Amino acid sequence: MWLSSLSSTQRDALLGLAHNVVVSDGLLDPNEESMIDEFRREMELNLNEESEYLELEGIDGIFDTRKARVIALLNLLRLSYVDGAFEIEEECLLKEVSSAFGLADDEFLLLDNWVRRLISLEEEAHRLMGT
Numbered sequence: 001m002w003l004s005s006l007s008s009t010q011r012d013a014l015l016g017l018a019h020n021v022v023v024s025d026g027l028l029d030p031n032e033e034s035m036i037d038e039f040r041r042e043m044e045l046n047l048n049e050e051s052e053y054l055e056l057e058g059i060d061g062i063f064d065t066r067k068a069r070v071i072a073l074l075n076l077l078r079l080s081y082v083d084g085a086f087e088i089e090e091e092c093l094l095k096e097v098s099s100a101f102g103l104a105d106d107e108f109l110l111l112d113n114w115v116r117r118l119i120s121l122e123e124e125a126h127r128l129m130g131t
Contacts (some may be wrong), residue, residue, distance in 0.1 A: 001078070002071045003042040011043040013062045014072055016054025017097065021079050023053070024093045029083035039075065056100050069101040070111065077115040 006014060018039060022032045040047050063069045076097065080090040098108040 001042075001075055003039060003075060004044070006043065006068060006071060009062055010068055010072070011045060013054060013059060014043070014075065015039065015045065015049075015051040017059070017072065017076055018079055019051035020053055020093060021076050021090055024089040025087040026089075027083070031082040031084075032079060035079050035082045039079075056096055059097065059100050060102060063101060069103065073098060073101070073103070073108070073111050074115060077112055078118070081115065081119055 003011065003014065015036070018036050022028060022036065036051065037047055039045075040049070060069075063072050073094065076094055080086050080094060095105075095108060098105075098111075103111075
């Protein structure tokens with residue numbers, strides 16, 4: 001969602017953060033892999049490019065606008081739910097990212113709530129379509 005509006009540097013960093021989220025709980029779910037591929041397609045990145053762990057230090061300088069930070073967090077939250085469980089390790093990591101971005105805890109909760117409602121609406125749409 002809105003990943004095409006990120007700069008090239010931000011796109012690469014988002015893949016690194018996505019990698020951090022996926023490995024944080026120690027399990028790699030096929031749905032997580034599919035969503036990361038979806039991210040790559042939206043950002044027009046090579047589908048075969050491997051993502052690597054990204055240190056959180058300095059990410060506030062990479063995601064240097066509120067818009068870029070919110071886009072990153074919304075997509076990372078969505079990724080964290082794609083396997084059907086928002087694990088404590090994922091939550092802790094995303095709260096760290098949120099903190100590094102200078103967002104307050106209540107803002108993180110608003111973003112999390114928005115993503116959960118989006119997922120619910122997507123599931124409802126799939127049921128309506130019979131898929």
